[in-house]
Amino acid sequence: MRTTVGIIGAGPAGLLLARLLHNAGIDSVVLESRDRAYVEQRQRAGILEQGTVDVLRAAGAGGRMDREGLRHDGIELRFTRERHRVDFPALTGGSSVMVYAQTEVCKDLIALQLEEGGPLLFEAEALAVEGAESERPRVRFRHVGREDVLECDYVVGCDGFWGVARRAIPAAHSRVFERTYPFGWLGILADVPPSHDELVYARHDRGFALLSMRSPAVSRLYLQVPEGTDAGSWADEEIWDELERRFETADGWSLERGTITSKSVTPMRSHVHEPMRHGRLFLAGDAAHIVPPTGAKGLNLAVGDVVMFARALVHLEETGSAERLDAYSETCLRRVWQAERFSYDMTTLLHRAPDATPFEDRVQLARLRRIATSRAAETDLAEGYTGFPLD
Secondary structure (H helix, E strand, O other): OEOOEEEEOOOHHHHHHHHHHHHOOOOEEEEOOOOHHHHHHOOOOOEEOHHHHHHHHHOOOOHHHHHHOEEEOEEEEEEOOEEEEEEHHHHHOOOOEEEOOHHHHHHHHHHHHHHHOOOEEOOEEEEEEEOOOOOOOEEEEEEOOEEEEEEOOEEEEOOOOOOHHHHOOOHHHOEEEEEEEEEEEEEEEEEOOOOOOOEEEEEOOOOOEEEEEEEOOEEEEEEEEEOOOOHHHOOHHHHHHHHHHHHOOOOOOOOOOOEEEEEEEEEEEEEEEEOOEEOOEEEOHHHOEEOOHHHOOHHHHHHHHHHHHHHHHHHHHHHOOOHHHHOHHHHHHHHHHHHHHHHHHHHHHHOOOOOOOHHHHHHHHHHHHHHHHOHHHHHHHHHHHHOOOOO
16 A cells, blocks of 8 residues: 555544545544544543644544534632632633543444545554655554554654554664653543533542533543552442532532442553654654643643644645655644643642642642632633644
8 A cells, every 4th residue: 555644543633634634635544453442432531622623624524523522611619629610612712622532433434534534444454664764664563363554755643642653663762751640530421410610620639539520411520549440449329429428519509419430540641652654654643652630631732743743744745845744743742842841830739749748739739829819820820721823
């Protein structure tokens, strides 16, 4: 097989890149190791930044998002039983976020790719990226029981932390920066309407809690738990009782309970691989960087990466200049590190470390009160949450 851009991974990053390239008249092939049903049911992020929303609309993939997604103009912070709302449009000049699950983004992009785009091969396992430093890199892959080779001008690895793309960059050319947190998130999906119309981020002496949603009828909620916690060790009523404690307010707000349909534990870590390019191999999304979910940045960072790549390749096609492709890693990493910083700030602002001292508790509360009383501090949070510019 032969194509201009070989894309490894049919998550939102790989699928959106294929769409952007198709709209620009550039051919691509997408290889995805899982089957279509798995990709369309894989539970991940649910918050889309303003820039991500704008890109999906411009790409022709925003119709169902605009009909079914939930626009949110703010979040609520809770601490010491107090409530403080952060108004995004008032602080950012009109920006907001959209609650629309990654599963739905993938469904929309898969439908478009199969109807209008180039080849999208499910159950096509990428085995290796070869010749990244040459003008004709290759992806060896296995599909329908036999091995094949995809010859490309460029390879973009959107295949996550455990994929083959990142491993194809020699260790001598790589630097890794990472941090592992001593806690995780116990997350549940519940068949109950959300108890608040916007996300609630709660800092409590017993640990962090987050009230989120997937739809007007389905709630998504999280509890900070010790690292390595088994989700099955928590009974459903225990989860609801603990959520109620951590969300408690002085004004009598109440949490609605419902049937829990799934529960899992997400580990918390930060990871950045530099550079994000080696020869004609480019990394995007989790293949290059991971953030703790507190800042809702993972999917949105991946979108930023593929937008940068698509724009750079179009620039090369139009002008003959590879300047933007050559600057891909540096350009993306500036935005990546701002998102890492924001996610780290949100995580340390709201989670209680297992060995936290009374001094650290007071500093946390002082940081929260600063946001609640300073427009400058509140604006910094709002600008970070709604997204850093895609340029």
